[in-house]
Every structure is written in C-alpha cells, then in structure tokens.
Amino acid sequence: MKSKPPLRQLVQKDFFKRLMLPLGVLSIVAVTAAGVAELRNLYIAHKVFVKTVDRSISMGMSAAHRTLRHMALSAEESQEPTQEVSLGGALEFHRIVVFKALGAPGLGRSALAPPASVDVPLSLFPDLADWPAVSVPYYSRPLDAPTLAVLVRAEQFFAMGELNLKSVERLVQNISTASPENLVLVLDRFGNVIYHPDSQMIRTQENMGHEPLVKRGLASWQPRVLLDMLDHRFVFATTWRVMPWNWVIIVGKPLTQAVLTPLLWVMMGIMATVFLAAFALSIAFKRRIDQMIVQPINHLKTQWDAITQQHNTELLREAADASPFLELQIFAHELRRSTQDLLEQETALRTQGRELYRILESIGDAVIVTDTGGRIVRMNAHAGRLTGWNPSQALGRPAQRILSMVDPRSGKPLQSLDALVLSTGVAQNLHGHALLKAADGSQKVVTHNAAPIRDDTGALYGVVLVVRDATAEYEALRLLEESEKKYRQIMETMEEAYMELEPNGRLSFCNPATLKILGGSWDELQHKTYRDFADEVTAQRMRTFFSEIYASGSSLGLQDFTIHDLQGRLKTVEISAGVRYGEDGRPIGFRVLARDITEKVEALEQSRRLEKILMQTQKMESLGTLAGGVAHEFNNLLQAMSGYLEMALNHTDAQDPRSRWLSRVQEAAFKARDLIRRLLSFARQTEPIPEPMSLNDVVEETLELLQKSIPRMIEIQKDLGPNLPVLVADRLQVEQVIINLVANARDAIESDNPGTIRLKTRAHTDDNGQAWIRLEIADTGGGIPEEIQDRIFDPFFTTKGPGKGTGLGLSTVYGIVANHGGRIHFESRPGFGTTFFVDFPVKPGSVEAPARKAEVLSEETTAPTPSDITLLVVDDEPMLVELIQGLLESAGYNVVTAGSGEDALTCLTQNNGRIDAVLLDLSMPGMGGRRCLEILRTQYPHLPVIVASGDTAHEIFRDPKRFGAHGCIAKPYRLQTLMETLHNVLRKSGS
Known part of the structure; x- marks a missing residue:
C-alpha cells in the first residue's frame, strides 16, 4: 500500500500554517504592543500628575510654614501673650495659635507645656524632635472638621496652625480636572488619609496602611511604579513622597481601565482583519477540501454500493x-x-441458525415461544409430542389453549405463566407440579417455567416457555414424601428418643420422645449439649463413650447413664450411638438412640427390695414354723408345770405360805403361755377374721408385748377412754397397727434423750352421724420434715439407714386401716414431735366387748363326773399323758392313753365302742392330730373329740365343727377348764 499523508497533516499545512498561525502571531504581537504602549503612556501621565500635585502641596506647605515661622518670631520679638488668628492661602488654616511655652526651652516633649487655651494634644505629633512638627490627621471638635496641625517654634514662642483639609481636597481636585479617571491618594507616613476621592474616608480619618499597594508605597522613599491590590482590585499606580513632610502621594488607575479597555479595541480590530482574511482563505480551503476529502468519500460510497450487490x-x-x-x-x-x-x-x-434449530428440536423439554399477545410463534418437536399438537397447526394459537394445566391434587386450573411474564416482565416458575391435558386426552405431570425475551433496547417482544415431563419425577417424589411421612411418623411415635449430635456434643436434631425425656421444647434444647444434662462424672463417662465410638467408627453397645432434665428430675437412660457420616464420607457427628429406663430401674430396685422383703417374709415364715414347733414344746412343758402346780395347790392348805408361792409360780406359767400365744399369732400369716373386741384391751396387751423393746428412758403414757364401743376388727392386724406406730414413735426419739410416747383412745361422732373409735399415738421426737410428709405412706419409702427399715411399716398401717373402713392422718411439726390419729368405724349392732378370752370355750360351768365314762387321751408327750391321766382318774374318769394318731385308731378298734370321748393333741409325729381327726370324723362320726393345742391362732379354734371337733382347749389349761369342757361336750353328745 502506497503511503499517503494523513488528513491532520493536510489540514495543518493548508489551514493552520497558512492561515491560523500567521493570524495568531499577528494578534499576539499587536495586543502586546498595544498593552505596552498604553502602560507607558499611563506611567508618563501619572508621573506628570504626581509632580504637579507634589509641587502644589510643597509650595502650599512651604508658604504655611513660612507664615507660622514669621508669626512665632514676631511673638518672640514682641513678647506678646498668646493670640489666635485665621489666615487664607493655597492651603488654608482653620486657625493659628501663637503661644509661649510654660516649660524650659529645649527640653523636648516633656518640657513643652502649652497653655490651657491650646486644646490640641501634643500626643497627635508623632515626632517633636524634627521641626516643623506635623501631627497626624484628626477630627477637631471645636472646629467640627477633620484637620491636621503644623507646629513651628522660635525660642520661647510657638506657632501652631490647623490646616483646613478642604483646601487640600480643592487643590487636588483642581489638578485632577484634566485626568478625572485617575485615583489620587494623599497619606501621611503612617497611612492616615489626608486626601481621598471618597470624602467619607477623610471625615472618618481612616488608616489605609493595611492595603498591599499602600503598604508598598509607604515602605519606599523613592518614586515607584506599582501593580497591587487596593480596595479589592488590581491598581496600576505611581507613588511619590513629599519632603520634608513625609507625605505620600499615590496616583493610580484600575487595571481593567488602564489596559483591558484599550486592548479590547485593539483585539476587535484584529478580529475584523482576521475575519476578512479567513473569509478569503476559506473559499480556497473549501475547494481544497472538496478535492481531497469529499470526492474520494463519494467514490468510496459508490464502491460500497457495488460490494453489497456483487x-x-x-x-x-x-x-x-x-x-x-x-x-x-x-x-x-x-x-x-x-x-x-x-x-x-x-x-x-x-x-449457527441451522445448528440452533437442530439443537432446539433435539431438546428433551418442550420449548414454546410466544409473542406479546400470547400467541405461539415457535415450538419444538418435543412440545408437539407432549401437548399432542402439530407444531405447524399450533402456530398463531394462544398458548393457554395448547398448555391446558390444572393442579394435580385439587384439579383447579392454573394461571398461565406467559401472561404473568407479560404483565410483570420478570421470569416465573411454577412451584410444584402441574397436570397437563394433551390434545389426545392423555394427562402428564409436568414442571413449567417462563422467561421474557427482550431486544437490544431491553423492550419485551415475547416469552419462552419450557415444559418438562415430570411424571416419573412426580411419582418418585410422591414415594419419597410417603417415605418421609412414614419416617416422620416413626420418629414421632417411637418410644425411644432419637437425636443427632454434632462432634462437640451439641444437639442438632431430635424427635418428640427426646423432648419428653429432657423435659423441654426444641427452642430450649437446640443449643445445648449432653454436658448440660449430666454431672461432671457422668459427663466424663459420656465423653469417653462418644470418643471411643468416634475413634472406632462403630457402636459400643448399650450403656446406662443417669441424667437430669431441664426441671432437674433425675432419670436413667439407656443409650446406644453410632457415627454419622456426611456425603463426602467424613464423620460429622453421632446418631443416638436413648430409652428412658427410670421406671425399669426403679422397678428393678423395687424388685430387689421386694426380694429382700420376701426373703425376710420367708425367714418370718420359717421363724413362725419354728416358733410353732417350739411353742408346742413350751406349751407341753408349761402344761406339765401348771398341771402339777395345780395338783400341788389342791393338796396344800390355803393358809400354808407355800400355797402362795405355788400360786405365784402358776401365774408366771400362764403369763408365759399368753406370751407364747401372741408371738405365735404374730409370726404366722393368717387371713383377717373380724371379731368383737375392746380396743383398750388390745392396747394393754400389745404394750405388754412391746414393753421389753422400748428403752427405759422413754415414758409410756396411757389415756384410755372408758366405755368405748365394741371394735369389730381383726385383732392381729389391730395389734400390728399399734406395734408399727409405737415402734416408729420409739425410733423418732433419740436414744440419748428422754421422751414420751402417749396412747389415747376415745369415741367420737362426725358431722354425718358416723361413730368412730379413735386411737391417738403421739411422741416427743424430732417430727417429720415438711418436704417428705406427702410420701410417708408410700411403699418402701423410709428415712432410716440401710438395714434399719423396709419402708413398709406405715404403708402396711395405711392398708390395714383402709381395709377396715377407717382413716388415718397425722400432725407433725419438726422439732415438736408427731401425732397419728387412727379412726376405726363403729359397726351397727355391735355387742358388748368380751372379757379376756377364757380358757374354756364351753357354755356351762358345772361338770358331774360319772364313773362309767371312758376317755381316750392322745398325746406324744408321756409326761403330759401321765399328768392328764392322773388328773382325769382323780376326777373319776376311766382313761385310756395313746402316744400317736396311729395308736389312737388301733386303741379305738380294740375297745370296740367302749370309748366315750377323745382328748386329741394336734401336734404329733406320724399322721398327726389333724389327719387323725379327719379319720375319726369319717369312721366314728358320733364320737366326741376335744382338740388340745398350744396354737390358739389355728383356724380350728374359730370353727371346730367344720373340722369335726366338738370342742377345743388351749394348752396349757387348768384342770377345772378341762373338766368343764368334757362335761359340756359329753352333755351335748348324750353320753
């Protein structure tokens, strides 16, 4: 390509260098020359003006000085007193005062003392060392005008004149008449205004020493040409000092008037010249531009038109x-x-268009394009298959007709997204799924979204709709929802607590069972860790537990931990845990299953206590069995002792002292018998059998039984009410109530301190008319703490140490009282003791309470002894057999003896009906008395049988006839009791 000059170079060559540059240089030179000339002329004019003003002021001040000097010398010669005159001239005086100084001459300001008539202060004269002395301008009140004073001296006389500054103003104005545009200032050497074009500045005696132009003029003793600020504008000025008065004359002109105005006229002339020259050259320049630019561009356009065609x-x-x-x-x-x-x-x-068409047709989703009216302008093949419409037939139809969609759950029609996009101008997504009804009647679940189509300017000109067949996805989602619902139901209904923990132990998820165990809501638990529910020891165990699981990656089985919930309740939980992994396979926490086994642990503990109680019960049963055997032996011994004692008493004179001794021994034997009976009945478990009794008697007998178990430091007080109603209850259970309450009262009193246990009985009637028998048992112990008073009747609750109580005492008392239809309550104050109130109901129709149980269960007291009665005595103790045989034979009976049940049956067979009655012991070896009694009832139903036993709690004593016996007698018994029983039985049987 051949190199061509650039357009900038051509323009510079033809326009700038040949036209603009010469004109610009000419203009600059002309303006500069005009400005310099104007400043030079201004300087010359100012210089001439300043000299004229200086000459006029100097001449006037010299004349004024001469006048004052002449007047001072004349006064010196004539020695006349002070006088005041007024003189005219170029510079007028307001007044002239000639006076004689009062001080010594030649001593300066301090010695110069004008008379009192001179009212001009010497302080207005800045320098009295130089003569004549000139004051600063000041305002004179007597003259009512601005002035300045000139002071001239002779030897002793002084002449002082006060200049009329108006004369200075007229002098300057007369000179300025030829050049009124000049700015003229006359100042003293301190900047005080002597003359100013603004008369107000003279009247107010302004000081202009702060102005930059004035400051520079005052500082120079030689004439200077200055350009500086004055009154906030640039001024071109000339300064001149008037000697010997040290006044400064400033003549200036604002820069805008001095230079710019002339330059403006010069520039206007230059511009007119330039315009004419430019007009002449522009014609030639246009021709050159047309030749070099326009014609080539037109040629280029012609070539471009040819290119568009070819x-x-x-x-x-x-x-x-x-x-x-x-x-x-x-x-x-x-x-x-x-x-x-x-x-x-x-x-x-x-x-690319062909490729995009193939891509659009290959997309697996239905793509539909509409215009701003919602009519279809394009759709791909998949859209045709999905909607059942042929793409060519669908063009121009409304999209709402092609895409008929309803909610798959409710069946309600859904709003078209293309209309929403056209109205809002933003993309829209169908949240969830829609049911598309195709043209062929089929239905498919789809997802749907729409977006606006805009041109380069941002204007909306259509909508693109994308519809995806989501039938399989919807079905999978439905199955997933069902699975999640099932999972959620499992999580919500499962008894076990499920929770997910972060690696630091913080709770991140849990089911309702967890909330129940921990006793709080999710908001209360979501920021807590397992350490917030355990003490330090348990938290350390749990930390070790989770650390081992995290390290091994597997569960370590079940472990029990004792925790507390948000309310502080202690609970025992059984925990199993495993590591929870993220999608990348790294551990992200723990999955924990927990079960509240508090009740199980408590039940196990209760089971252990029950097992101990069962073992104790078994021991008691064994003890009861043992006691029964031992009691039988003791009763046999007591029977022998009491029998022989009775025989000895019968053969001893009543006045014999030995009779009294034997009676005491016999009483002791029967007390021993009663004690054995109580122990035996208490040690054996029997069914409750209500019977009429006196509560006072039961209290007395029970206290006799407990007498040895109560320390001597504890005093027993009894307040037993008289004439109590008959109590119908199980005697043994009433005794157990008294024993348990008295034992608790005993334990409540400290062993080292004296105390009192008070038992009181009385009868009362409530508001409903129900009669009650009340038993009160009070102690002076430490009382029951308030925090446990609601629990004292709970089974297994005890405040005693291990091995000192089972926790069943008061619960047993409560159960016995409730089973009898009674009620129990207590009053207790810590430190003041406890009182239990037990009420037993009075049963309607109760008979009088029986006296102490007699040894005889017969109905009559007289007993004739026929000599033709033969008795069979059956007992395994030979000593008793010998005793009873001797007693009966001494009473006139014929006695046959047998050592066992088998021997008794053999004896009956051998005597062949000659036996009239049988006295049978229940506790014997071999077949025993019970089995023997059954055989006798079967083989000899009419033979009277009297049962003798030391166990009065045996059920045969309650209903002898049910067992085939005709009477019962308790060992040890008196001979009289035996005689009465035999008499009654034989009388009833007709023997």
Missing part, C-alpha cells in the same frame, strides 16, 4: 489505493476488512 471486496482495495490522504486510505482498508468479516459472520450465522 459481494466482491476487491473493489474497496482500488478505492483505498486511490485515497488522497492516509485516514481515508485506512478507513477504506478497514471497511474492506470489516465487510469481509461481516460476510463471513453472515455465513456463520446462517450455519
């Missing part, structure tokens, strides 16, 4: 070579290259 870019190469300047040549080449690129891009766009 698609031949080589035509632009020729236009580029013919371009007269570089820019047009470059433009032609760039246009050729751009055109080539555009043609290539057009080809690529056509290829």
Whole structure:
C-alpha cells in the first residue's frame, strides 16, 4: 500500500500554517504592543500628575510654614501673650495659635507645656524632635472638621496652625480636572488619609496602611511604579513622597481601565482583519477540501454500493489505493476488512441458525415461544409430542389453549405463566407440579417455567416457555414424601428418643420422645449439649463413650447413664450411638438412640427390695414354723408345770405360805403361755377374721408385748377412754397397727434423750352421724420434715439407714386401716414431735366387748363326773399323758392313753365302742392330730373329740365343727377348764 499523508497533516499545512498561525502571531504581537504602549503612556501621565500635585502641596506647605515661622518670631520679638488668628492661602488654616511655652526651652516633649487655651494634644505629633512638627490627621471638635496641625517654634514662642483639609481636597481636585479617571491618594507616613476621592474616608480619618499597594508605597522613599491590590482590585499606580513632610502621594488607575479597555479595541480590530482574511482563505480551503476529502468519500460510497450487490471486496482495495490522504486510505482498508468479516459472520450465522434449530428440536423439554399477545410463534418437536399438537397447526394459537394445566391434587386450573411474564416482565416458575391435558386426552405431570425475551433496547417482544415431563419425577417424589411421612411418623411415635449430635456434643436434631425425656421444647434444647444434662462424672463417662465410638467408627453397645432434665428430675437412660457420616464420607457427628429406663430401674430396685422383703417374709415364715414347733414344746412343758402346780395347790392348805408361792409360780406359767400365744399369732400369716373386741384391751396387751423393746428412758403414757364401743376388727392386724406406730414413735426419739410416747383412745361422732373409735399415738421426737410428709405412706419409702427399715411399716398401717373402713392422718411439726390419729368405724349392732378370752370355750360351768365314762387321751408327750391321766382318774374318769394318731385308731378298734370321748393333741409325729381327726370324723362320726393345742391362732379354734371337733382347749389349761369342757361336750353328745 502506497503511503499517503494523513488528513491532520493536510489540514495543518493548508489551514493552520497558512492561515491560523500567521493570524495568531499577528494578534499576539499587536495586543502586546498595544498593552505596552498604553502602560507607558499611563506611567508618563501619572508621573506628570504626581509632580504637579507634589509641587502644589510643597509650595502650599512651604508658604504655611513660612507664615507660622514669621508669626512665632514676631511673638518672640514682641513678647506678646498668646493670640489666635485665621489666615487664607493655597492651603488654608482653620486657625493659628501663637503661644509661649510654660516649660524650659529645649527640653523636648516633656518640657513643652502649652497653655490651657491650646486644646490640641501634643500626643497627635508623632515626632517633636524634627521641626516643623506635623501631627497626624484628626477630627477637631471645636472646629467640627477633620484637620491636621503644623507646629513651628522660635525660642520661647510657638506657632501652631490647623490646616483646613478642604483646601487640600480643592487643590487636588483642581489638578485632577484634566485626568478625572485617575485615583489620587494623599497619606501621611503612617497611612492616615489626608486626601481621598471618597470624602467619607477623610471625615472618618481612616488608616489605609493595611492595603498591599499602600503598604508598598509607604515602605519606599523613592518614586515607584506599582501593580497591587487596593480596595479589592488590581491598581496600576505611581507613588511619590513629599519632603520634608513625609507625605505620600499615590496616583493610580484600575487595571481593567488602564489596559483591558484599550486592548479590547485593539483585539476587535484584529478580529475584523482576521475575519476578512479567513473569509478569503476559506473559499480556497473549501475547494481544497472538496478535492481531497469529499470526492474520494463519494467514490468510496459508490464502491460500497457495488460490494453489497456483487459481494466482491476487491473493489474497496482500488478505492483505498486511490485515497488522497492516509485516514481515508485506512478507513477504506478497514471497511474492506470489516465487510469481509461481516460476510463471513453472515455465513456463520446462517450455519449457527441451522445448528440452533437442530439443537432446539433435539431438546428433551418442550420449548414454546410466544409473542406479546400470547400467541405461539415457535415450538419444538418435543412440545408437539407432549401437548399432542402439530407444531405447524399450533402456530398463531394462544398458548393457554395448547398448555391446558390444572393442579394435580385439587384439579383447579392454573394461571398461565406467559401472561404473568407479560404483565410483570420478570421470569416465573411454577412451584410444584402441574397436570397437563394433551390434545389426545392423555394427562402428564409436568414442571413449567417462563422467561421474557427482550431486544437490544431491553423492550419485551415475547416469552419462552419450557415444559418438562415430570411424571416419573412426580411419582418418585410422591414415594419419597410417603417415605418421609412414614419416617416422620416413626420418629414421632417411637418410644425411644432419637437425636443427632454434632462432634462437640451439641444437639442438632431430635424427635418428640427426646423432648419428653429432657423435659423441654426444641427452642430450649437446640443449643445445648449432653454436658448440660449430666454431672461432671457422668459427663466424663459420656465423653469417653462418644470418643471411643468416634475413634472406632462403630457402636459400643448399650450403656446406662443417669441424667437430669431441664426441671432437674433425675432419670436413667439407656443409650446406644453410632457415627454419622456426611456425603463426602467424613464423620460429622453421632446418631443416638436413648430409652428412658427410670421406671425399669426403679422397678428393678423395687424388685430387689421386694426380694429382700420376701426373703425376710420367708425367714418370718420359717421363724413362725419354728416358733410353732417350739411353742408346742413350751406349751407341753408349761402344761406339765401348771398341771402339777395345780395338783400341788389342791393338796396344800390355803393358809400354808407355800400355797402362795405355788400360786405365784402358776401365774408366771400362764403369763408365759399368753406370751407364747401372741408371738405365735404374730409370726404366722393368717387371713383377717373380724371379731368383737375392746380396743383398750388390745392396747394393754400389745404394750405388754412391746414393753421389753422400748428403752427405759422413754415414758409410756396411757389415756384410755372408758366405755368405748365394741371394735369389730381383726385383732392381729389391730395389734400390728399399734406395734408399727409405737415402734416408729420409739425410733423418732433419740436414744440419748428422754421422751414420751402417749396412747389415747376415745369415741367420737362426725358431722354425718358416723361413730368412730379413735386411737391417738403421739411422741416427743424430732417430727417429720415438711418436704417428705406427702410420701410417708408410700411403699418402701423410709428415712432410716440401710438395714434399719423396709419402708413398709406405715404403708402396711395405711392398708390395714383402709381395709377396715377407717382413716388415718397425722400432725407433725419438726422439732415438736408427731401425732397419728387412727379412726376405726363403729359397726351397727355391735355387742358388748368380751372379757379376756377364757380358757374354756364351753357354755356351762358345772361338770358331774360319772364313773362309767371312758376317755381316750392322745398325746406324744408321756409326761403330759401321765399328768392328764392322773388328773382325769382323780376326777373319776376311766382313761385310756395313746402316744400317736396311729395308736389312737388301733386303741379305738380294740375297745370296740367302749370309748366315750377323745382328748386329741394336734401336734404329733406320724399322721398327726389333724389327719387323725379327719379319720375319726369319717369312721366314728358320733364320737366326741376335744382338740388340745398350744396354737390358739389355728383356724380350728374359730370353727371346730367344720373340722369335726366338738370342742377345743388351749394348752396349757387348768384342770377345772378341762373338766368343764368334757362335761359340756359329753352333755351335748348324750353320753
């Protein structure tokens, strides 16, 4: 490509260098010359003006000085007193005062003392060492005008004149008449105004020493030309000092008036000249531009039109070579290259359009394009298959007709998304799924979204809709929802607590069972860790437990931990845990299953206590069995002792002292008998059998039984009410109530301190008319703490130490009283003792309470002894057999003896009906008395049988006839009791 000059170079050559540059240089030179000339003329004018003012002021001040000097010398010669005159002249005086100084001459300001008539202060004169002395301008009140004073001296006389500054003003104004535009200032050496164009400045005696221009003028003793600020504007000025008065004259002119105005006229002339020259040159320049620019561009346009028809870019190469300047040549080449690129891009766009069409048709989703009216302008093949419409038939139809969608759950029609996009201008997504009704009647579950289509300016011109067949996805989602619902139901209904912990132990998820165990809501628990529910020891165990699981990656089985919930309640939980992994396979925490086994642990503990109680009960049963055997032996021994004692008493004179001794021994034997009976009945478990009794008697007998178990330091007080109603209850259980309450009262009193146990009985009637028998048992112990008073009747609750109580005493008492229809309550104050109140109901129709149980269960007391009665005595103790045989034979009976039940049956068989009655012991070896009694009842139903036993709690004593016996007698018994029983039995049987 041949190099061409650039357009900038051509323009610079033809326009700038040939026209603009010469004109610019000429203008600058002309303006500079005009400005310099104007400043020079201004300087000359100012200099002339300043000299004129200086000459006039100097002449006037010299004349004034001469006048004052003459008057001072005249006064010196004439020695006349002070006088005051007024003189005229170029510089007028307001007044002149001649006076004689009162001080010594030649002593300066301190010695100069003008008379009192002189009212001008000497302080207005800045320097009295130089004569004549000139004051600063000041305002004179007597004169009512601004002035300044000139002081001239002779030897002793002084002449002082006060200048009329108006005369100075007239002098300057007369000189300024020829040049009124000048700014004229007359100042003293301190900057005080003597003359100013503004008369107000003179009247107010302003000081202008602060102005930059004035400051520079005052500082110079030589005439100077200055350019500086004065009154906030630049002023071109000339300064001149008036000697010997040290006044400064400043003549100036604002810079805008001094230079710019003349320069403006000069520039206007230059511009007119330039305009004429430019007009002449522009015609030639236009022709040159048309030749070098316009014609080549038109030629380039012609070539471009040819290219659009022929698609031949080589035509632009020729236009580029013919371009007269570089820019047009470059433009032609760039246009050729751009055109080539555009043609290539057009080809690529056509290829891309075909590819995009194939891609659109290959997309697995339905793609539909609508215009701003909602009519379909394009849709792919999959859209046709999904909707059942042929794409060519769907074009131009409303999209709402092609895409008929309803809610899959409710069946309600859904709003079209294309209408929402057209109204809002933003993309829309269908949340969830929709049911699409196709043209062929089929239905499919789809997802749906729409987005606006905009042009390059941002204007909306259509909507693109994308519809995806989500039938399989919807079905999978439905199955997932069912699975999640099932999982959620399992989590919500499972008894076990499920929770997920972070590695630091913080709770991140839990089911309702967890909330129940920990006693709080999710908001209260979500920021807590397992350490918030355990003491330090348990927290350390749990930390070790989780650390081992985290390290091993597997569960370590079940472990029990004691925790507390948010309310502080202690609970025992059984925990199993495993590691929870993230999607990347790394551990992210723990999964924990926990079960509240508090009740199980308590039940196990209770079971252990029950087992101990059962073992104790078994021991008691064994003890009862043992006691029964031992009691039988003791009763036999007591029977022998009491029998022989009775025989001895019968053969001893009543007045014999030995009779009394034997009676005491016999009483002791019967007390021993009663004690054995109580122990035996208490040690054996029997069914409750209500019977009428006296509560006072039961209290007395029970206290006798407990007497040895109560320390001597504890006093027993009894307040037993008289004439109590008959109590119908199980005697043994009533005794057990008294024993338990008295034992608790005993244990409540400290062993080292004296105390009192008080038992009181009385009868009362409540508001409903129900009669009650009340038993009160009070102690002076430490009382029951308030915090446990609600629990004292709970089974297994005890405050005693291990091995000192089972916790069943008061619960047993409560159960016995309740089973009898009674009620129990207590009053207790810590430190003041406890009182239990037990009420037993009085049963209607109760008979009088029986006296102490007699040894005889017969009905009559007289007993004739027929000599023809034969008795069979059956007992395994030979000593008793011998005793009873001797007693009965001494009473006139015929006695046959047998040592066992088998011997008794053999004896009956041998005597062949000669036996009239049988006295049978229950406790014997071999078949025993019970089995023997059954055989006798079967084989000898009419034979009277009297049962003798030391166990009065045996059920045969309650109903002898049910067992086939005709009477019962308790060992040890008296001979009289035996005789009465035999008499009654034989009388009833007709023997």
